[in-house]
Amino acid sequence: MIVIYSAKKIITMNPARPFASHLAVKDGKILGTGNLDELEKWGDYKLDNSLKDKIIMPGFVEGHSHTMEGTLWRYVYCGYFDRTDPDGKTWSGAKTVDEVIDRLKQADKKLATSDEALSGWQLDPIYMDNKRLSRADLDQVSKTRPIGILHASGHIMNVNTKALELGGLMKTGINHQGIPLDKDGYPTGELYGPDAMTPVGVHVGFNRSLTDSDEAGLIAFGKLCVRTGVTTVTDLAARLTDDGVDAMIKITNKKNYPACVVALKVFLGATARETVEFVQELKKKSTERLRLGRIKAVADGSIQGFSARMRWPGYHNGAPNGLWYTAPDQLSDLYKLSLEAGIQVHTHTNGDEATEMALDMLEGALKEHSSPDHRFTLQHCQLADAAQFRRMKKLDMCVNLFANHHFYWGDEHYRLTVGPDRASRMNACRTALKTGVPMAIHSDAPVTPLGPLFTAWCAVTRQTASGRIQGEEETVTIEDAMYAITLGAAYTLHMDNEVGSLETGKRADLAILEEDPFLVNPDELKNVKVWGTMQQGRIFDAKLL
Incomplete structure (x- = not known):
């Protein structure tokens, strides 16, 4: 019909x-x-x-997000900013460490037993005078139950003494760069990176994997997609176990599931060859609403968490350099094998040293395995300079810049982490476009809220949370920003033949809006209301979720 x-x-x-x-x-x-x-x-x-x-546009394509946000809303929200959950309720932010502790204490009273885990998410100490939470702080909430709070970046976790005990880490003699020690030689309770977080995470409610979602979480995440106009969304760094993939197929195949999920296998805990061979087989399980067959590598950590890898002169406040999550030789092997197999790789690089390493490794890999139209993509790539963008262009790479980050952490980067010069050129959208590097922009939900129109606003205005315009030279037009959240993002996923524009033969995926985003004042772009979506011809009214 x-x-x-x-x-x-x-x-x-x-x-x-x-x-x-x-x-x-x-x-x-x-x-x-x-x-x-x-x-x-x-x-x-x-x-x-x-x-x-209504105003109809192509359904928005979120090229860097994690479906785990749907699951995280079952935990205690500890973020600094107000935030809306999948059911449309707005939760107020916690502005101080004391407010975070009080919120956890209230949640503690509601738990049935004294040893049940208490989990929180979205903590961001950089807004609280960069005061680091210790296990002693969380012991104020409970000494009998394990407590863990995931940072907004997803790269750091704070836990209490009980959680450290259960994870086998409450002892002296630990020598791990991701486990800081107090003056007595015991862990402080702050854990950096997957190696340090995983042994304890299983005891504080993050027992499936920090990046995986369960069935209920996938359903909740689908609601967020409708509310924000998203019809194609990534799960960028999932374990994709057999059970996890079966659950994703089950949920996304439901008649009322409103999005196509593009899930990338995280390169972690296996060799490059094992990962590539696994993904080659996994790709065969792809469906219309679950796309498999891509890999996500993580080179370093986060800038605001001081775990990103930085070139000279390093962090503005003198913090030590960050962590390598993937060693150069490992990334080189992954690139070579993936190019040979025709598998696309997206690589997380936050610090400019991590970006340089990824460029070096791909340049070497392409000399051995020339691959036209590979579209390997650097994700975040926040501190890339003009020379690095020129290298990306030469290597036929794509970039997906973290535009939202500029709003949420721009002031702190200017003041604390990288200083005015580098902060003003972070997430250099105009440089990417001027250089001819195919570009998308993203939210990295749950790190920041899912919402492509807000992401577009961030790229257009470069306004920080304090209201400052930081790096006006890197602003882009509304037209460029809207392209980046539609065809631009689709291109980075090798899906521009299916989505991103409204043309004969493409999927009937629509963002249904109340206003024309091209005609509003740029300052109002983030306030354009989303009525709902159409995905594969099925209409979803956000008010009826």
Whole structure:
């Protein structure tokens, strides 16, 4: 059955036919865009005027997120900023360490037993005078139950004494760069990176993996997609165990699941060859709403957590250099084998030293395995300078810049982590475009909230949380930002032939808006209301979730 939808305005992101008044859909795909006279020539149809007052765009493509956010909302929200959950409720932020402790104490009273784990998420000490939470702080909440709080970056966790005991870490003599020690030689309770976090994480509620979501979490994350206009979303660094993949297939195959999930296997705990061979087999399980067959590598940690790898002169406040999560030789092996097998790799690099390392490793790998249109993508890539962007262009790489980060941590980077010069050029969108590097922008949810229109606003204005414009020279136009959250992101996933624009043969994926984002004042872009989405021809009204 052909359904023709009318709209106030249809913005196709297709330069051959940029605007239309009607859209024809059949079997979940787009037959065409145009006016009613043109489209009714396809044959018998049903005219649907339910969206006649709406602005229609291609469904937004979130190129860097984690479905774990759906699961995390079952834990105690400890973030600094107010935030909206999958059901539309807004939770207030915790502005001080004392507020975080009080929030945990309230949650502690509601638990049934004295040894049940208490889990929190989104802690961000950098906003609290960079006061580091210790196990003694969390022991104020409970000494009998294990307590763990995941930082906003996802790269650091704070735990109490009981959690350290259960993880076998409450002892002296530990020599690990991710486990700081107090003056008595015991762990402080702050753990950096997966090696340090994993032994304790299983005891504080993060027992499946810090990056995995369960069935209920996937359903909740789908609601967030509808509320923000997202129809294609990544799960960028999942373990993708057999049970986990079966659960993802089950949930995404449901008739009412509203998004296509693109899940990347994290390169962790296995050799490069084992990972590539695993992903080659995994790709065969892909479905219409679950895409498998890509790899995510993580080179370093986070800038605000001081675990990113920095070139000279290092951190502005004198903090020691960050951590290598993947050694150069390991990344080189992964790149070579992936290029040979035709598997795409996305690599997390926050610090500029990590970006340089990834560029060096890919340059060497391409000399052995030339691969046209590989679209290997640097994710975050926050401190890349102009010379590094030129290298990306030469290597035919893509980049997905963390535009949201500039709002949430820009002031602190200016003041504390990297200083004014580097902070002003972080997430250099204009440089990427000027250099000709294919670019997307992202939220990294749950690190920051899912919301492509907010992400676009961040790239257009470069406004920080304090209201400052930081690095005006790197702002981009609304047109460039909207491209980055549609076709730009789709390109980095090798999916621009399926989504990202409204054209004949592509998936009928729509972001349904109340206003035209191209016509609003740039300062108001983040406030454009999302009515809902259409995904594969199925309409989802955010008010009815």
